Amino acid sequence: MPQRSEIKRMLNQVFEAILPILAVPVALIIGALILLLLRANPGVAFTALVQGAVGSTFSVTQTLVKATPLLLVGLGITIAFRGGVINIGGEGQIIVGALSATALALSFSQWPGAILLPLCLLVGTLSGALWGAVPGVLKARLGVNEILSTIMMNAIALQLSNYLLRGPMIDPAEIEAGTRIAQSALLPRQAWLPRLVPQTLLHAGSILALVMAVLVYIFLWRTTIGYRIRAVGLNAQAARYAGIPVPVYQALAITLGGAFAGLAGAVEVMGVQRRMLEGLSGGYGFSGIVAALFGNLHPLGTIPASVLFGGLLVGADKMQRAVQVPSAFVDTLMGLIVLFVVSSRIWAVRRARRRETYE
Amino acid sequence: MSTQVLGLDGRLPTGQMRIEEMRMVGIVKRFPGVLANDHVDFDVRAGEIHALLGENGAGKTTLMRQLYGLYRPDAGKILINGVEQHFNSPQDAIRAGIGMIHQHFMLVPSLTVVENVALGLKSSRGILLDLDRVEKRVRELSEQYGLKVDPKAYVWQLAVGEQQRVEILKALYRGAALLILDEPTAVLTPQEVEDLFRTLRQMARDGHALIFISHKLHEVLAISDRVTVLRDGRVVGTRPTHETNKSELAQMMVGRPVILQYERPPAQLGEVRLAIENLVVGGDRGHDAVRNVSLEVHAGEIVGLAGVSGNGQRELAEALAGLRPVKSGRILLCGKDITHEPPGARIALGQSYIPEERLRDGTIKQFSVADNLILEDHHKPPFSRKIFLDFNAIREISERLVREYNVKTPSVDTPVKNLSGGNIQKLILARELSRRPKVLIASQPTRGVDIGATEYIHQRLLEQRQAGTAILLISEDLDEIRALSDRIAVIYEGEIVGIVDGPSATAEQLGLMMAGVREGGQHHLEKIRL
Known part of the structure; x- marks a missing residue:
């Protein structure tokens, strides 16, 4: 009797551990059904998806290029979530980070790269932090819901960008040519992040993001500030009891979240586009949330999660071309994967809890 | 159906078949x-x-x-x-x-x-x-x-x-x-x-x-x-x-002989460490849960606060810990007015608090035993240097505390949620007492804790009394209050009905006070002192 129940218990635990992994193929099967409804060949579509993501050196570097802002935003989201606050303001924070880095680089285009490049990254980070601090302070002081206020801050950042890119910051060449495309001038060369592989877009920002992931891990788990943020996020009541000023650390968590999104914006400008343009944030502010959740809100887990979603983004382009499905299908597929993985994880946790409850 | 005959036909007076x-x-x-x-x-x-x-x-x-x-x-x-x-x-x-x-x-x-x-x-x-x-x-x-x-x-x-x-x-x-x-x-x-x-x-x-x-x-x-x-x-x-x-x-x-009566040397009273003056605290439903309470606790004594659950004890404890705002009145901790200070300031002044809800307020259940032991002092040496946590020191001290306070846990890395109630309580006790508090507020310290652990916690509280801590013991367990307290204050509907000498108080006397019957004649309210 004891033997049998022990074995059963082990089997249960194994099952619960692999559930989230099993969820991905299930999501893909449903994706395949949708493809069939769209009269596309799922085999061809998925082959194109995989090839697009990792089929060549170029596609691998493209995957990593897309993964970089996802990772940076995801790190910020991780800090905020660990502190028990939800930052939906990634988009706005990316935009102000990119705008300020661009403005700085264009204003001081004579400065040497050794100063200008790190300064641009820093200013991008700080302005993202500022964009996060506003909802943070509003929450701490007045109890304003941070989900609402971060979304509002997105709208403000977007309109600010629209104004600047059409007015004060527009590329003088665009006015001359009369095309008036809403984008800034090209950044001075010394403010470009170096490319890692010739003929590709892979840039040093990816390495920076990896370093940041390790730093965030150290910050959250090895420092007193990280300890406090996690304490506040897990049990605000107990944190308050222990003398931790809860609102301050909640505000700090959103501010740091904003800082990483701002850095992502600066990196995207300096590494990929080399100029500020409309739509630069590219939805990373939202996909970064998904990457962070997928990475189990762990800085190191967010690394593979970002690569996975980066790969999906890149592969989706190729798939779209291969089987002529609407681009919305890719979003659907990503949504399905997230939905299945997240809910299977919740299911596994509940199952485990039910098994172990007694008395 | 006969409901008259008492059990003779195998039925109860309620008409139900008896379970013989x-x-x-x-x-x-x-x-x-x-x-x-x-x-x-x-x-x-x-x-x-x-x-x-x-x-x-x-x-x-x-x-x-x-x-x-x-x-x-x-x-x-x-x-x-x-x-x-x-x-x-x-x-x-x-x-x-x-x-x-x-x-x-x-x-x-x-x-x-x-x-x-x-x-x-x-x-x-x-x-x-x-x-x-x-x-x-x-x-x-x-x-x-x-x-x-x-x-x-x-x-x-x-x-x-x-x-x-x-x-x-x-x-x-x-x-x-x-x-x-x-x-x-x-x-x-x-x-x-x-x-x-x-x-x-x-x-x-x-x-x-x-x-x-x-x-x-x-x-x-x-x-x-x-x-x-x-x-x-x-x-x-x-x-x-x-x-x-x-x-x-x-x-x-x-499974072993148990001490039912504690050795309690007479109290060596020191200065007033905790003074509560005309305190009014609001409850969750908008009423005044604590009404005009005044109470003093000296160094080296245990003051028991007895009362039936829901008579303002929880709100009073939370106000003392800084977790609930005070409407009027004052709280003095070691002579300093802390009425409106946040919890951190009270902790810094040497107040420890054992909360009634140990999982909700006293611990972070997903955190390990070690992480919970440093909850209040993680930002100070020896637990951290500058902003970095010192894991060696944390581990060493946690392991010592776990041993010293008899916390049964597989390791100091075990999440607290896997510990039994009694062991979580010992963990909180270890954290709060190892800080050598000047004032200790213990709210229901042994609720839901087994006899062995209760005995242990009681001994520790008495040791702390001997060491000169001022202890306010809030409990609904009258036996506990009587076994430990030098003085007993009884709270009813947010008011102190009376304060009596601990060792000589009888259960009947306290029971009447807990039901709201004020003490008669000469000892009215907090007039008597030890």
């Missing part, structure tokens, strides 16, 4: 990693009160949940009047004549007593309620068993003791011939306990079979005919109550 004998034979119940019941034999007969005694986690509640159909035994049999029963749900058990009064009441506050009793029953009038009939029956039953309660009152208007009576009425109405009472006295004043015991005796006389679950020895001795002691899921023994005594039962429960 209920036997549980060789019950085994296993949970992952725990053998909760290990071949337990237990029986109860009509007309008898059989106490089931044991520490938390001994398997009492598990055993009774099997009898009530909430769990199915892995092995063993349940026999009623010699016939084997298979209960798949509480409905089956209720149909067989078994009723259970849970620790947490299962009543709907917005309904009346009668509506609660009728809830879930088939009405004789189809989809229409027949509340008049239910009410009539409720009145009969409450008359018969001295269960005083207004059938038309809303449950939210009732005191806890009255709510318990409604639960008993519900069970009787459903025809319970065998009633299981799970720690029924935990929420009652001593006077209410007396009333409950009268009711239980009357029920036993009428031929009901009663199972009384408790870990309070004196109650078991006062009410039961037989006592069965469980320890670690096994039956240690069954004794006729009149042939046993407190120390034998305590030893059976714990």
Whole structure:
């Protein structure tokens, strides 16, 4: 009797551990059904998806290029979530980070790269932090819901960008040519992040993001500030009891979240586009949330999660071309994967809890 | 159906068939990693009160949940009047004549007593309620068993003791011939306990079979005919109550001799460390939960705050900890006005607080034992240097504290949620006492904690008193208050009804005060001092 129940218990635990992994193929099967409804060949579509993501050196570097802002935003989201606050303001924070880095680089285009490049990254980070601090302070002081206020801050950042890119910051060449495309001038060369592989877009920002992931891990788990943020996020009541000023650390968590999104914006400008343009944030502010959740809100887990979603983004382009499905299908597929993985994880946790409850 | 003849035709006065004998034979119940019941034999007969005694986690509640159909035994049999029963749900058990009064009441506050009793029953009038009939029956039953309660009152208007009576009425109405009472006295004043015991005796006389679950020895001795002691899921023994005594039962429960009376040298009073002046604190429902309370605690003394649950103790404790705003009045900690200071300032001044809700307020359950031990002092050496946590120091000190305070845990990295209540409490005690506090506020420090751990916690509190800490002990357990306190303040509806000398206070005197009866004559309010 004891033997049998022990074995059963082990089997249960194994099952619960692999559930989230099993969820991905299930999501893909449903994706395949949708493809069939769209009269596309799922085999061809998925082959194109995989090839697009990792089929060549170029596609691998493209995957990593897309993964970089996802990772940076995801790190910020991780800090905020660990502190028990939800930052939906990634988009706005990316935009102000990119705008300020661009403005700085264009204003001081004579400065040497050794100063200008790190300064641009820093200013991008700080302005993202500022964009996060506003909802943070509003929450701490007045109890304003941070989900609402971060979304509002997105709208403000977007309109600010629209104004600047059409007015004060527009590329003088665009006015001359009369095309008036809403984008800034090209950044001075010394403010470009170096490319890692010739003929590709892979840039040093990816390495920076990896370093940041390790730093965030150290910050959250090895420092007193990280300890406090996690304490506040897990049990605000107990944190308050222990003398931790809860609102301050909640505000700090959103501010740091904003800082990483701002850095992502600066990196995207300096590494990929080399100029500020409309739509630069590219939805990373939202996909970064998904990457962070997928990475189990762990800085190191967010690394593979970002690569996975980066790969999906890149592969989706190729798939779209291969089987002529609407681009919305890719979003659907990503949504399905997230939905299945997240809910299977919740299911596994509940199952485990039910098994172990007694008395 | 005859309701006149007392039991002669095998029926109770309520009309229900008697349960002449209920036997549980060789019950085994296993949970992952725990053998909760290990071949337990237990029986109860009509007309008898059989106490089931044991520490938390001994398997009492598990055993009774099997009898009530909430769990199915892995092995063993349940026999009623010699016939084997298979209960798949509480409905089956209720149909067989078994009723259970849970620790947490299962009543709907917005309904009346009668509506609660009728809830879930088939009405004789189809989809229409027949509340008049239910009410009539409720009145009969409450008359018969001295269960005083207004059938038309809303449950939210009732005191806890009255709510318990409604639960008993519900069970009787459903025809319970065998009633299981799970720690029924935990929420009652001593006077209410007396009333409950009268009711239980009357029920036993009428031929009901009663199972009384408790870990309070004196109650078991006062009410039961037989006592069965469980320890670690096994039956240690069954004794006729009149042939046993407190120390034998305590030893059976714990497995070793237990100190029931503490050595308490006279208090060496120092300066006033905690002074509460005319404190008014709001409650959750907008009323004043603490009303004009004044109290002083000196270095080297334990002041007990006694009272029935819900009379403002929780709000007072939270105000003292800085977790609840103060409306008016002052709190002085070591002479400094901290009335409106945040918790951190109080901690820095040397106040420690053992909160009533240890999982909600006192610990972060996902954090490890070590991380919880540094909750208040993580930002100071030796736990951290600058902003970096010093893991070696944290581990070393945590391991020492876990050893010193007897916290049973696989390691200091184990999440606190995997520890038992008693061990979590010892962990909090270790954290709060190792800071060498000047003032300690201990709120229900041993609630839900087993005898062994309770004894340990009490000893530690007394040690702390000897070391010169000013201790405010807030407890609903009168025995605890009396065993430890130098002075006892009684709180009723947010007011201090009186303060009496600890060692000479009697349970009756305190019980009356807990029910709101002020002390007569010369000692009115906080006039007397040691």
